[in-house]
Amino acid sequence: MGHARWAAMRVTIALLGAAVLLSGCATGRRIAWEKSGVTQAERERDENACLRAAIGTDGGGGLLVPYCIDREVYTQCMEARGYTVRPR
Numbered sequence: 001m002g003h004a005r006w007a008a009m010r011v012t013i014a015l016l017g018a019a020v021l022l023s024g025c026a027t028g029r030r031i032a033w034e035k036s037g038v039t040q041a042e043r044e045r046d047e048n049a050c051l052r053a054a055i056g057t058d059g060g061g062g063l064l065v066p067y068c069i070d071r072e073v074y075t076q077c078m079e080a081r082g083y084t085v086r087p088r
Contacts, residue, residue: 031085032085032086032087033046033047033078033083033084033085033086034083034084034085034086035081035082035083035084043083046078046081046083047078049077050073050074050077050078050081051069051074053073053074053077054069054070054071054073054074054077055067055068055069055070056068056069056070
C-alpha cells in the first residue's frame with residue numbers, strides 16, 4: 001500500500017473514531033440558531049468557531065481521548081455573536 005493511501009486511511013480512521021467519541025458526549029438535543037441577515041455560510045462559520053472554542057477533553061491528550069463540547073461555552077459564544085435559539 002502506498003504512503004499516500006496509508007496516510008489517507010489513517011486520517012479516515014481517526015475521523016471516524018473522533019465522530020464515535022464525540023457522539024458519546026452528545027445529549028441528543030438539537031438546537032437551531034437564527035440571526036436575521038446572515039447567510040447559511042456565515043452561520044456555519046460562526047457555529048464552527050464557537051464549537052472550536054467549546055471543545056474540551058476529559059483526559060490527558062492523545063488520539064483516543066474523547067473530546068466533549070462544553071454546551072454552556074458554545075451557547076454563550078453563539079449568543080455573544082447575536083444568535084438566538086429557534087425551537088426545532
